[in-house]
Amino acid sequence: MGILSDAWRAVKGAVRWVVKAATTLVTWAANIFDFLFGFLNWPPKNLTLHIVILSKYDPIDMKIVPMCQPSDLQPSIDQAERILRERFNVKLRPYAPQYAQVLGGVAPEAALKPSCCGADPFGQEFLEQGEWYAGHTAGWVAAIPTSLRFPITAFVVEDVQCKSGCAIGPLTDYLVIDMDGVNSTGPRLNNSTLMHEIGHCCHLWHFNGVTNLMWRNSDRGDGTKWWQRNLFRNSRHVTYW
Template sequence: MGLWSSIKNKIKKAAKKVWRVVKAVVRVVVRVVMTVVGLVLGIFDLLLGFVAWPPKKLRLHIFILSDQNGPLVNPGDLTLAIDFARKTLKDRFNVKLLPYSEGMVEIITAPAPSAALVVHCDSGAFKEEFGEAGEYFAKHLAGWNAIPISLTFPITAFVVRDIVGKQGCSLGPLSDYLTLDLAGVKSDSTLAHEIGHSCSLWHSKTQSNLMWPDTKRGNQVKWFQKNLLRSSRHVMYW
């Protein structure tokens, strides 16, 4: 490879990284705007959500990623987690969990990039939002194509191979997706817990609470958690 070809390749790689960052920044800005709008529209529940009335809806779409050996898990492996999330949302928040499209679980058969198969949480996940993993997840978000294409603002869950040091991860209300690894799929409560994070709930110091950080959590919630979750832009009346 000649010097000029080497320089061109480096320029292309640098430009690609810059473009990824630009797209990620745009996504964050759009989500901030949508979150603020959601809070304004959800002011009733932000103040009186503890009443848990009238019923609301939250739409979820789960993508199972694949590697070179095929899908990481079978759709049936998620039944326990989905049932727990559905029951908890209904019993504690009066929120009905619905599939975004015809089915709630879908397999992406094309092998995912390694950056999306093994991910991090917290600050590591935020950093990955601006890289290959974030770009991959953004490309497959339910209800999004650079900008919202749906007025239901679904949450997308991606089943990955591993989340370093965690079983599930959500970047909170400014993100539209969460991740579950193979251990998180086997846990009955991790999906519901991460949905809580996506709907503005933070960790609780009470073990019986849904937002207890360990998998030995319960599904109890406090009144203000009802206010926060029901006022989330992901939780709608329609």
């Protein structure tokens, strides 16, 4: 990659962020009712999810293998569906006819092994993986939204370095999760990582309480605070239509 193409990639990353920041601001105003009264969990809202399973090349078997099959994600989808319904009065639905699809072809190494160490996820937005994720995120073509439902795309990758899943927050419309995250277990909840990362996409940051949904480790519970419901239901990913 030349310096010019690296610079162009960084510019495109910056444009994506500016557009999403503006969109977040506009939808924040449009959803002001939820920002003020979201704790009431009324009226019902919707959240649209798309899951993309990446594939890698296995040099031993000399074939392309996906990280998992769509059916392997069902426990995580069920957990997210339940928590959204019980804690936020939000109905989860798929963007496509099925929640998950295996992406044909080998994904780039950078997209298969994103780093979620420290501030790396922010920097990666301006590199190859950020551009690749953006190109495969549902509801966007380049920096133009194509769905006012603002779906969230979950990429199932080979390894999320330092963690088992992560999401930057309102400035992107995707999250990454590996099979440790998909199969996460805990004394209170199993398979809760997907829902936790959806929380990050919808304005929530980490909360210091082990029974809370936004506790950073997989021994988390599914609890929410009233102001977390306000922030979550105010997100542009959580819609009335």
